Amino acid sequence: MADADRDELAALVRGWTAHFEWGRESGAIALRRRGGASLPTAGEAPRVAAPVETPRVPAAVEAPSPAPVAHVVAPQPPRAPPIVEVAKPSPAPTPPAQAETRPLFEEPRRTFAPVVYAEERARLLTVVEDQARECRSCRLCEGRNQSVFARGSTNAELFFVGEAPGADEDRIGKPFVGAAGKLLDRILAAMKMSEDDVYIANVIKCRPPNNRPPEPDEAAACGPFLERQIELLRPKVIVAWGRTPTSFLLKKTESMTRLRGRWHEYMGIPVLVTWHPAYLLRNPDAKKDTWADMKLVLEKLGRPAPTGRA
């Protein structure tokens, strides 16, 4: 093998080793098959980033240029590398033959690894939360008071996914604690459930300025935190509240009208799409839709459906 090829291969292996060590430290229990859990498609940062030796140090810190845009192209946070494609981007004029014919690693599992015990799950989630707190992988870190990770029970069978923190969440440090959150709590109460029965998190952990919708590259940078939360929780049912979690989890571009009220799937977990509570506050007529959707959720959970409406 030519020296250049050997060096390249060695660099590749170093990058991967660092990545796997990072994953182990942060509680990875399975690798994702490419295209399984997905990320935004149009106009996003490149999905296949070159392996980096120190994935936890954002490139923005090392880069000579302090331009804010450097954050955007910084290496993504926790991300299973695309196993199958690893040999393809090689710029070497004569890529090593063995890399073409034989994958370096086994194909990742299609499904998650076995559920971890409750105590370990809670511990691993705090590790991921600490990483989110320190994350500087996108521009949103600049305007946050704090990252907003989750509230609810780490043993819940039901996982609510929202969009991003607003001003109240950014101030308090918990998701859905403002006006939309109050409605969410009323919906939960109508389902005869409480915070003990649900785990609540957003796609985006840091507040976008003026509550603007998150950009695709922000979702791509932050999404792996949510993916890890879902993997560790392994809920029975996910509810995607509004467009942002729907696009992120399902990669579907149809209208909310078409997508809501039906079962979809994320990594084998049933996902119900419904209106965002903030949308319901502006369009109270849509509440009956969401209540019908919550009855589907209760049915899937094997819980009795309360009579009447929220």
Ligand code: URA
């Ligand atoms: N809207 C969301 O999507 N998430 C929150 O945490 C608050 C408001």
Ligand code: URA
């Ligand atoms: N757009 C959204 O983002 N969410 C909704 O629930 C409806 C429209």
